[in-house]
Amino acid sequence: MVGLSEGEKRFIRGGIAQDLRTDGRQRLHYRPISVETGVIPQANGSARVRLGATDVIVSIKAELGKPHPLQPDKGKVAIFIDCSPTAAPMFEGRGGEELSTELSFALQRCLLGGRSGAGAGIDLSSLVIVEGKVCWDLYIDGLVVSSDGNLLDALAAAIKVALSNTGIPKVTVNLGASPNDQPDVDVSDEEFLQFDTSGVPVVVTLTKVSRHYIVDATSEEESQMSSAVSISVNRHGHICGLTKRGGAGLDPSVILDMISVAKHVGEQLMSLLDSEIAAAEASAEDQ
Amino acid sequence: MATNPSTYALSQSSDSKQRLQQRRRLFQETEWTRSDGRSFHQCRPAFLRTGAANAASGSAYAEFGATKVIVSVFGPRESKKAMMYSGTGRLNCNVSYTTFSTPVRGQGSDHKEYSSMLHKALEGAIILETFPKTTVDVFALVLESGGGDLPVIVTCASLALADAGIMMYDLVASVSVSCFGRNLVIDPTSEEEACQDGTLMITCMPARNEVTQLMLTGEWTTAKINEAMELCLDACSKLAEIMRSCLKEAASGSS
Amino acid sequence: MTTMLRELRLSLNQTQRVRLQSALQRLQDMASLASAVTVVADTIPVNHEDSILKGHGTSDLNGEVVATLCGVVERVNKLVYVRAQRARYKPEVGDIIVGRVIEIAPKRWRLEINFSQDAVLMLSSMNLPDGIQRRRTAVDELNMRSIFEENDVICAEVRGFQHDGSLHLQARSQKYGKLERGMLLTVPAYLVKRRKQHFHHLENYGVDLILGCNGFIWVGEHVNSNGENDMMVDQENREGLVNKSEVGQATYEVQEQITPLEIRKHVCRVANSVRLLCALGFSLTVEVIVDTVEASISSNTDIKDILAAEFYVQTAEREVQRRVSLTRRKG
DSSP states (O other): OOOOOHHHHHHHHHHHHTTOOTTSOOTTOOOOEEEEEOOSTTSSEEEEEEETTEEEEEEEEEEEEOOOTTOTTOOEEEEEEEEOTTTOGGGTTTTTHHHHHHHHHHHHHHHHOSTTOTTOSSOGGGGEEETTTEEEEEEEEEEEEEOSSOHHHHHHHHHHHHHHTOEEEEEEEEOOSSTTSOOEEEEEEEEEEEOOOTTOOEEEEEEEETTEEEESOOHHHHTTOSEEEEEEEOTTSOEEEEEEESSSOOOHHHHHHHHHHHHHHHHHHHHHHHHHHHHHHHHHHHO | OOOOOSOOOOTTOHHHHHHHHHHHHHHHSSOOOOTTSOOTTOOOOEEEEEOOOSSSSEEEEEEETTEEEEEEEEEEEEOOTTSOOOSSOEEEEEEEEOTTSSSSOOOOOBOHHHHHHHHHHHHTTBOGGGSTTEEEEEEEEEEEOOSOHHHHHHHHHHHHHHHTTOOBSSOOEEEEEEEETTEEEESOOHHHHHTOSEEEEEEEETTTTEEEEEEEESOOOHHHHHHHHHHHHHHHHHHHHHHHHHHHHHHHHOO | OTTTSSOOOSOOOHHHHHHHHHHHHHHHHHSOOGGGEEOTTOBOOOOTTSOOEEOTTEEEETTEEEESSSEEEEEETTEEEEEETTOOOOOOTTOEEEEEEEEEETTEEEEEOSSSSOEEEEEEEEOOTTOOOOOOOHHHHHTHHHHOOTTOEEEEEEEEEOTTSOEEEEEOSTTOEEEOSEEEEEOOGGGBOOOSOOEEEETTTTEEEEEOTTSEEEEEEOBOTTSOBHHHHHOSOGGGSOOHHHHSSOOSOOOOOOOOHHHHHHHHHHHHHHHHHHHHTOOBOHHHHHHHHHHHHHTTOOGGGGGSHHHHHHHHHHHHHHHHHHHHHHO
């Protein structure tokens, strides 16, 4: 990422302080979001989200697998993010690895809930087919096509939209003669069950620059941050996950304030995404 | 809402092995219809578009049936200081697959052999002397792998280089031919590739009638090679026409 | 629509899409380039009896002249060459450019200028801060960082290529030098045409606009050639502004001169207009930029909405009107 001169940094900071950022936005304003569904036809569900110049694609594949022995009544979900060199030449080879792992872990934290499974955005027990034997493995793959800051929010939004676009094939189970047999599973090619995404949270990243926080930072603004807190908020206004980036210390009261700001912004983002999802579904039905 | 997924992985089940053997037997016969209805000597319809990635100097997107590739070109940019001084430019190629590109979900690995083959295919066409001391980076990303990946990657990369304004002697078009017993089948899908007896891939510069890269596997008689090469070169020149019209459209579009 | 713009990032509704498409179609029709467009390896028709000079972007194949670039064929007397439409920046002597310092080397600074190689600004091509014309001493060399440091944005002029192939700049005049109090935008270089004037002081708005020929555009608060801005001129007490070179490692906070909100609004408006015109692929001239800013003010468009769908379509339509009236005046 290109460095900025002192003069430019001062200009950015001054703008944030005066609630007028370099592209004219207010501090708590998102860039225009554009959403497309079904961009990867061979996947169970997919979506592409553009947030200004940030462009991400998420694809969801469902495969049959065996549940974890310690959690026989739950399916499995794995999230992998890949930063492609198309976004920036520095992502070639191992260059983007650190960023990719950081994003993958942050998203897993937001969507998968606690150890017991409580508070998960995706209901893992809905993915089980035969308890202890067969379950659905959900692979969520994210691809960063172009990066201009705020990758986490864009990826989380893309995951939410992709999940709404996902159809899990219907399964009929023929249990074997003895309980130790591997059950015969017949996967339908025609019937699909829509994934329930009402529980999926959105992620709001608040970037702190001097005394103020901004939402949806561009990569220039991100270079100025002292710290950033990504808060995952669900439909009920509850917090589903929290990640802090950046080494600067934060006052606890600031963190609580950020959480309440994130809740407020998250509500708006959630309704925006819901309407985009509905619009995408409507246009898909027309076709 | 979701369209039919091509497979869900019932890995290594007897069912899929049976199907594979069935197909193999089918391909040994003299007359059979291809899954997408094409004749043996018919290529997939090509959809090409430039300007797919904004951050790059030049980019292109290609869709040949189920194979979708996006290539972005960066540069010419300053070479790193570690490189020795060179009077000609450097070309750096990288091919990577997304994790969702194959029906069976695999790790998005860097296909090193594809990267070096892409390099050899493009090297002969680019006029490296026009950008000394600098490097041109070509990054290819396979979004969906539906067979005949490398030819599509090479074609798309050549389009992206033209879009980036890199001087080239000619466009590079590429096509591959699979052989099944007596039959030669052009532009195979991944299904057909899995059971092929041999393959011949050619990348060439049609206007100059020069072959920049050639790859052959399997056992071929000389006659078959001649036939296959003719098929390929003919297909390449037709493909070059399509590429040319795509570039012309893009060029007249911008004022 | 697919070929005209490089991947539209906005979501337009149906009516907007239709309006945009018709506006772009009209612009395309008005630009009469179809005949001369050439693609790589196309044969360029030449009269073989004349001795033709093969210029940039051409090559010889079996006696025929073929193009090695995609672009437009230009003929000037006996010279035939191909001009790439989305060409990279090509430096010419006297070009006014904006660059960013990436490295400080002995007696010189290396600047990134959106070209395939980096440019060099020699210490001897710079005016010293004290303004005296003298020989550069060893102390000056050590204090280079006090003049420009890494990541600084600098405005300079192209001096020329040296025999070792490197590109040299000079910044001797008062109007060149470090740019602060504003922001730098990167646009494709071919959108900035060479004109007589590249420094523009938009007096109505108190904004400085520098259109670098290399595609780096500076938009910022207006600063006089003395390096003062309006606020400083008014301020009687100058002690608030601390010069870095005088203090070195300041242990107390430098009082930051914050750009006043009114001027900042204008700066953001101008910057967004530049971004909008760049997305539409229109050439950047100060007239078009000022037109766009005025249109946004008169239509009560919010600064951030300049980049939104509605104003986007309106700007395309306005450009159609402008070109139509231009051709009417000519014809």
